[in-house]
Amino acid sequence: MINIRKAKKDKVEDLQELNNEVIIDNQKYDFDLDLGWAKSNQGNKYFIKLLNDPKICCLIAETNKIKVGYIVAAPKILAYRKSRLIEITNMGVRAKYRSMGIGTMLINECLKWAKLQGFQKAYVNSYLDNQMAIKFYKRSGFSEIDVSLEKNL
Ligand SMILES: CC(C)(COP(=O)(O)OP(=O)(O)OC[C@H]1O[C@@H](n2cnc3c(N)ncnc32)[C@H](O)[C@@H]1OP(=O)(O)O)[C@@H](O)C(=O)NCCC(=O)NCCS
Numbered sequence: 001m002i003n004i005r006k007a008k009k010d011k012v013e014d015l016q017e018l019n020n021e022v023i024i025d026n027q028k029y030d031f032d033l034d035l036g037w038a039k040s041n042q043g044n045k046y047f048i049k050l051l052n053d054p055k056i057c058c059l060i061a062e063t064n065k066i067k068v069g070y071i072v073a074a075p076k077i078l079a080y081r082k083s084r085l086i087e088i089t090n091m092g093v094r095a096k097y098r099s100m101g102i103g104t105m106l107i108n109e110c111l112k113w114a115k116l117q118g119f120q121k122a123y124v125n126s127y128l129d130n131q132m133a134i135k136f137y138k139r140s141g142f143s144e145i146d147v148s149l150e151k152n153l
Contacts, residue, residue: 002061002062002063002068002102002105003061004059004062004106004109005059006058006059007051007058007059007060007070009052012044012047012048014060015047015051015060015072016038016039016043016047017038017067018060018067018092019043019047019070019090020038021095022090023037023038025095026130028129029128050074053074055075056073056075057071057072057073057086057113058070058071058072058073059106059109061093061105061106063097068093068097068102069093069097070091070106071088071091071107071109071110072089072090073089073114074086074089075087075119083121084118084121085120085121086111086119086122087122087124088110088122088123088124091103091107091124093106104139107140108140111140122142124137124142128147
């Protein structure tokens with residue numbers, strides 16, 4: 001059975017571990033990713049800060065005490081837009097546990113929380129080549145709104 005719960009404030013290393021897997025997974029879409037970041041001091045501080053911020057939603061999916069997935073969502077302040085936006089800043093399910101509905105459970109729970117908090121739109125950014133994630137978000141009702149571009153200087 002999968003249990004979705006709020007991430008515990010004193011278990012920052014769970015989030016660092018799960019985020020580390022996402023970064024390693026996503027390196028095929030972005031060679032610029034710092035593979036040591038999630039477990040670094042910087043990563044630790046980043047996750048401690050978000051765990052202590054009541055405006056941020058941070059959920060963990062667990063089965064038999066094994067942490068198998070997580071989602072983080074934070075307000076996205078865009079003063080020039082009318083709607084209150086929540087951004088999914090981070091999400092991942094361990095490779096072995098994918099395609100079992102865990103990602104859907106996490107996103108549904110997170111968006112339920114966001115709606116209760118008065119958010120009107122949810123936003124997420126994905127690598128263009130991460131078709132698995134894009135398909136997943138589209139299935140959850142998201143549609144394409146923008147494209148990010150970058151260049152080497
Ligand atoms: C994107 C991601 C979070 C999705 O998580 P997930 O747990 O695999 O998601 P789900 O299982 O809910 O849905 C995935 C697929 O499984 C299928 N599925 C859902 N419930 C299922 C079930 N009970 N049994 C079998 N298949 C199921 C869905 O139909 C879906 O298929 P589709 O995308 O081909 O339509 C996961 O692939 C991941 O962690 N990717 C790597 C990290 C990453 O890229 N994160 C996003 C950064 S933007």
